[in-house]
Amino acid sequence: MRYSLAFLLFVGATHSLSAQENGDAAPLEVYGRITDGENKLDKCQIIVYKENERVGELTTDKSGKFDVALAINETYSLELRKEGFAAKRIVIDTHMPPLKEDVELTIAPIGMDISLLEKSKYDGANTDDLDFPFAIVKWSKGQAAFVQDQEYTIGMQRTNGAILLMAARTEMKR
Numbered sequence: 001m002r003y004s005l006a007f008l009l010f011v012g013a014t015h016s017l018s019a020q021e022n023g024d025a026a027p028l029e030v031y032g033r034i035t036d037g038e039n040k041l042d043k044c045q046i047i048v049y050k051e052n053e054r055v056g057e058l059t060t061d062k063s064g065k066f067d068v069a070l071a072i073n074e075t076y077s078l079e080l081r082k083e084g085f086a087a088k089r090i091v092i093d094t095h096m097p098p099l100k101e102d103v104e105l106t107i108a109p110i111g112m113d114i115s116l117l118e119k120s121k122y123d124g125a126n127t128d129d130l131d132f133p134f135a136i137v138k139w140s141k142g143q144a145a146f147v148q149d150q151e152y153t154i155g156m157q158r159t160n161g162a163i164l165l166m167a168a169r170t171e172m173k174r
Contacts, residue, residue: 027069028094032112040064041082049077070094085116093138124170125163
């Protein structure tokens with residue numbers, strides 16, 4: 001029995017995991033590009049947390065690209081930062097159920113396109129709600145795959161839109 005796992009936007013090279021290896025699984029590769037919606041953002045800081053402990057940091061290259069490996073059966077947060085831009089957080093829960101005997105699982109990396117907005121677009125608005133993760137990725141038993149929690153992400157997109165609208169209304173009153 002074989003399952004193929006697709007993640008968010010891209011599918012890249014895969015690695016296989018069998019029931020015997022489930023405890024010593026190869027890391028989950030996460031890669032992507034950060035933009036401002038149009039332009040690539042180089043030198044973005046990506047802080048990696050395991051649970052609530054800071055465990056690493058990396059910087060995007062001149063194309064705004066990054067790549068990080070996350071151990072299976074852990075919970076991570078990626079905090080994306082760049083001077084002049086509002087930070088974003090993404091939670092990636094790599095916990096998965098133990099594999100049954102004679103099951104082989106093919107795991108593809110998670111690929112993401114992420115855009116950051118300039119802080120100035122939020123001037124005059126309360127941005128406390130942006131301190132929550134913008135997206136959550138976790139194992140879906142029904143899909144037998146790691147997937148983005150669409151309902152949660154849509155809710156955060158609506159919140160972000162409402163905050164931007166508040167900022168625009170504040171700007172119009174000036």
